[in-house]
Amino acid sequence: MEFIDPELDNYVHHHSKAESDLLNELNRETYLKVLQPRMLSGHVQGRILSMYSKLIQPNCILEIGTYTGYSALCLAEGLANGGTLHTIEKNEELQPIINRYIERAGFNDRIKLHIGDALPIIESMDTTFDLVFIDADKTNYLNYYKAVLPKMKSGGCIIADNVLWSGKVLDEKELKNDPDTSLLNEFNKAVTADDRVENVLLSVRDGLMVIRKK
Numbered sequence: 001m002e003f004i005d006p007e008l009d010n011y012v013h014h015h016s017k018a019e020s021d022l023l024n025e026l027n028r029e030t031y032l033k034v035l036q037p038r039m040l041s042g043h044v045q046g047r048i049l050s051m052y053s054k055l056i057q058p059n060c061i062l063e064i065g066t067y068t069g070y071s072a073l074c075l076a077e078g079l080a081n082g083g084t085l086h087t088i089e090k091n092e093e094l095q096p097i098i099n100r101y102i103e104r105a106g107f108n109d110r111i112k113l114h115i116g117d118a119l120p121i122i123e124s125m126d127t128t129f130d131l132v133f134i135d136a137d138k139t140n141y142l143n144y145y146k147a148v149l150p151k152m153k154s155g156g157c158i159i160a161d162n163v164l165w166s167g168k169v170l171d172e173k174e175l176k177n178d179p180d181t182s183l184l185n186e187f188n189k190a191v192t193a194d195d196r197v198e199n200v201l202l203s204v205r206d207g208l209m210v211i212r213k214k
Contacts, residue, residue, distance in 0.1 A: 012044055019043045023073060026101050030068045034094070039067050041135070041161070045205050046074040049133065049159070052210075053078025056157060058130030063087040064118045064144050065136030069098040075133060076107050088114045088121050090136070122147045129153070135161040138180040141187040145211075149196065152213045158197075163188055164207030 023046060031037040049071055057080045063072050066089035076085050092115045102111050114121050118136060132148050134141060141160060148158065165184050168174040174181040191199050191211055202208040
C-alpha cells in the first residue's frame, strides 16, 4: 500500500498537522480490535480529507464505507454550520464502535450512520451532495460513481480511495485475473474520459482520485 521510502513517509507525518487525541485513540483501537486495520484512513490521509472538507465547507457529505469511523470524523471537521454527513457501512458489527466515537467527537447531530448496502441507500436519498468519499468494495466503484454524480452539485467533489491498489493497476496478470484490480482500472479510465468532470489522481498512500463536477 505504501509507495514512498519509509523515512520520507515518516518526514511527511512529522510535517503534517497531528491527528487529534480522539482520532489517535480510534486508530489504536482499530488496530487492536478490528480485522484488516489497514483499511483505516490514518493520519496523513485523514488530514487531507479534513483539509478538502474545510476548503469546500460542504452542507452535505456522503461517505460510502465507514469502517470504524475515522474518515467520517475527519470529513465532519469541515461541515458548514447545520451541515450533515451521511455515512454508509455494510458491516453492522462495526456500528457500536462507530457510534461511540461519533458521540465522543460531539457529532451526534451532524453524522448520520446508515447500515446496509450502499446503492439502494444512495438511490433513496433525495439530497444534493457537496462532497463524496468512496472507500468501500472496489468492484462497485464505478457503480457508486454513476449513482452519486447526478446528485452532486456543480463544483462538488468526489474523492475515491485505493485507486492504485498497491500498484496492481500496472500488473497485467492482476488486471486479467483479479476482479478488484480490473474494475478499479476501469473506474480510473472512465473518470478520466468523463467530460462532465475534471480529475487528478494523487499518489497518496494507496492512491486518491479527486474528481470535481463541472
